[in-house]
Amino acid sequence: MAIESGIVHAEDTGLQGTGTTQIANEVIAVIAGLAATEVRGVSDMSGGIVGGIAERLGRKNLSKGVRVDVTPDEQQCTIDLAIIAEYGYRIPDVAREIQEGVKRAIESMTGLEVLGVNVSVLGISFRVEERTDEEKVRV
Template identity: 30%
Template sequence: MKAFSTEQNAMGVISYNEDVLKTMTGMAISRVDGVAGIEGSGNILTRKNLSQINKIFMEDKKVNIDLSIVVEYGLPLRETAQKVQREVREMIGTMTDLNVGAINITVAGLDIKD
């Protein structure tokens, strides 16, 4: 598993395991009304599958995230995706000292309730 680290300080280096960042991302997604799930998990977001985020990678000293989400039918897709971007950026920025770069979102499906 990859680890993402910040710059070294006087006491050493702080690193964040990829699963920790994925879990934080999943928690942020779960706070957005209208997101029914993430593609790849096959399920609605639960604590058990929060870390099943598509891809997290470091580029230009910034954490970048690729997500595929499933949105509840009838909601504005663009607005919902932007809410996810804001929540993810805020959570990772608040909980770590990592810089967040791009949060790329693909709306991969609609959850149509009968």
């Protein structure tokens, strides 16, 4: 695989003259973000100010809270994730599940070897149960 201007070039499938496949770093980030949010105990990804502004404008940023670094030999990558954990889940277990799921998803979908998945927990989300109208009146 080769990378030019943020695009990973996958080797062809062995067929002569078929060309190359290009995978943008943004695509790798989306794969990682989706895999991470599928883990129980992850409330949201933390994208900082830019991600928050995009969401307020109605656009879902699927790569929010994800940074992708491809090695100089262009065969491997490292993923950094910033998450908001749900209260009540054991954070080391959630982080391990994220690491395993993200590594599996990226390697199976892109062919890149994942050297590491670094998880930063930037906050805790407390579930607020929605009250019925009748309960709101009593309060």
